Amino acid sequence: MSQPLAYPSISRRLIAMVYEGLLLAGVIAVGFILPHALLGTLAHVAAPAWVVRAHFILLLMAYSVWFWLDSGQTLAMKTWKLKLVDRSGAPLRPLQAVLRYLAAWPSLLFFGIGILWALFDKDKQFLHDRIADSRIILVKPPQD
Numbered sequence: 393m394s395q396p397l398a399y400p401s402i403s404r405r406l407i408a409m410v411y412e413g414l415l416l417a418g419v420i421a422v423g424f425i426l427p428h429a430l431l432g433t434l435a436h437v438a439a440p441a442w443v444v445r446a447h448f449i450l451l452l453m454a455y456s457v458w459f460w461l462d463s464g465q466t467l468a469m470k471t472w473k474l475k476l477v478d479r480s481g482a483p484l485r486p487l488q489a490v491l492r493y494l495a496a497w498p499s500l501l502f503f504g505i506g507i508l509w510a511l512f513d514k515d516k517q518f519l520h521d522r523i524a525d526s527r528i529i530l531v532k533p534p535q536d
Contacts (some may be wrong), residue, residue: 479526
């Protein structure tokens with residue numbers, strides 16, 4: 393029989409989100425700002441606004457979805473012993489990871505409503521996790 397999933401506290405997940413933001417600053421610097429700066433400097437061309445927005449969103453999606461599908465953990469999630477799984481504890485499916493990423497944008501941008509949702513959710517999960525049928529769980533150290 394499998395053990396029930398252990399859910400982390402909201403404060404632990406919020407601290408991991410802040411740390412993730414710091415790590416994403418580096419990803420954005422290398423994967424977003426640098427290419428646009430080089431394009432502008434070397435080719436004297438500025439990408440249209442829609443291309444810039446799409447590049448930004450797709451870069452962050454590639455980072456998030458790749459880590460979620462590879463190990464269920466971004467770099468910040470590994471540090472804070474968090475893991476993203478589906479409802480049964482299995483790894484996410486690709487479309488599920490993309491849905492979670494896309495649902496996180498309005499969840500965060502509409503005054504953090506998707507984060508506040510966790511205060512009332514029975515499993516203390518974020519709204520975008522409910523939408524994608526995913527869960528953030530605690531990673532337990534291996535037992536000897």
